[in-house]
Amino acid sequence: MKLLLSYLITIILVYFQPTDAKVTEDWDSIDSRTVPDWYDKAKVGIFVHWGLFAVPGYDSEWFWNEWRAQGKIDVLEFIKQNYPPGFTYQEFANQFTGEFFNATEWASLFKRAGAKYVVLTSKHHDGYTLWPSKYTYSFNSVDMGPHKDIVKEVGDAVRAEGLRYGLYHSLLEWFNPLYVADVANGGATTEFVDNKIFPEMVELVNTYQPEIFWSDGSWDMSDVYWKSTKFLAWLFNESPVKDTVLTNDRWGNNTNCLHGDIHTCIDRYNPGVLQAHKWENAMTIDWRSWGYRRNSNIEDYATTKQLIELLIETVSCGGNILINVGPTKEGHIDPLYQERLVSLGEWLSINGEAIYESHPWVKYQNDTLTSGVWFTQKNGFTYASVLDWPENNVLKLRAVSELINSNTRIYILDGNRELNFTGDNGIVSIEMPDRAGVRSNDAWVIKIQ
Numbered sequence: 001m002k003l004l005l006s007y008l009i010t011i012i013l014v015y016f017q018p019t020d021a022k023v024t025e026d027w028d029s030i031d032s033r034t035v036p037d038w039y040d041k042a043k044v045g046i047f048v049h050w051g052l053f054a055v056p057g058y059d060s061e062w063f064w065n066e067w068r069a070q071g072k073i074d075v076l077e078f079i080k081q082n083y084p085p086g087f088t089y090q091e092f093a094n095q096f097t098g099e100f101f102n103a104t105e106w107a108s109l110f111k112r113a114g115a116k117y118v119v120l121t122s123k124h125h126d127g128y129t130l131w132p133s134k135y136t137y138s139f140n141s142v143d144m145g146p147h148k149d150i151v152k153e154v155g156d157a158v159r160a161e162g163l164r165y166g167l168y169h170s171l172l173e174w175f176n177p178l179y180v181a182d183v184a185n186g187g188a189t190t191e192f193v194d195n196k197i198f199p200e201m202v203e204l205v206n207t208y209q210p211e212i213f214w215s216d217g218s219w220d221m222s223d224v225y226w227k228s229t230k231f232l233a234w235l236f237n238e239s240p241v242k243d244t245v246l247t248n249d250r251w252g253n254n255t256n257c258l259h260g261d262i263h264t265c266i267d268r269y270n271p272g273v274l275q276a277h278k279w280e281n282a283m284t285i286d287w288r289s290w291g292y293r294r295n296s297n298i299e300d301y302a303t304t305k306q307l308i309e310l311l312i313e314t315v316s317c318g319g320n321i322l323i324n325v326g327p328t329k330e331g332h333i334d335p336l337y338q339e340r341l342v343s344l345g346e347w348l349s350i351n352g353e354a355i356y357e358s359h360p361w362v363k364y365q366n367d368t369l370t371s372g373v374w375f376t377q378k379n380g381f382t383y384a385s386v387l388d389w390p391e392n393n394v395l396k397l398r399a400v401s402e403l404i405n406s407n408t409r410i411y412i413l414d415g416n417r418e419l420n421f422t423g424d425n426g427i428v429s430i431e432m433p434d435r436a437g438v439r440s441n442d443a444w445v446i447k448i449q
Contacts, residue, residue, distance in 0.1 A: 051291070054329040167212070
């Protein structure tokens, strides 16, 4: 009952606050603002991590930090074997060619995958921006590299496909002298924030008008140093996207899982139970990296079934899933990523009714008798997403027994076929069709009317 009340209170706070109230520079005000409901309805997004780290394509998107700060042995050896003495990270920009980059093809793939929104990394922790920011001193994709405004091209293409567009932005920059000095001073100085980050974020929002501002890189300093509440008050009161934008919780080393419109908490966050606050599972198809890796192996990647299972579990517990891909330095999305996304989209084209615009069943997220069965609800229907085909084609469920009466009808979404069922001693036995006669291979959805 406490969880139910908490969930209902959250929904009321999120969706029914006065829309004309000004947000003030404090978390109580920011956390109580009206959150656009398009995000909760969307459920599925695509994350894109692209930047200079795709050039070495080795180990992870943290390549520069692993090389210069951590001194990882294998990374140091990789540099020694493949680059001349004195080589710098900035020189990777000459090889960040992007000759196969085609934003229209990207957006078409993401729509085919069933995504409703896309979040692009506008700048990662290395400080290289994918737009011509006047605060980067030419360390950007227009002045160095592909000579293109990637943020604009992707945004135009994504929106042309009818998808929402968001931008990831890292607060910190590992080796920026202003940031290094502020950290050394324990945050007593804020030269980096005042002269670089704050105006850069305002520029990014004013120029490209993202509907998600996905912040990261805040872990060294508190929200006070980052002046997070000041920026968010501007974003929600004065920016050109004040009525449609939402943000996550990474605004300081004291804000994760506590503040913001979306709780992302930690990478690949998947609590497995209903949360009282809207949350997101930002995860990678490549289990080991957000950026492209040339040295990856097939076992490093999520299978289509694993991807679908994570989607089902996430949505049943009230979250959205943000599925990451890492393009090559040429701007090409590897066929393995494409295959996973297209397969996901095919499954959603059959079973998306149980995903999009659904909400969790507050009482049960998964079945209490048969493991691997997760529930969502929508428009008076209950949907049971089944991860493993039942033995002898008979699916036994306990949680739904309270929904069964003389008017109940049960269907499988794959083919929209009505199924026979019986109820006895609190257990509902559903006669599934022959498995050879359904199109889905990885999970199946039962609709209870």
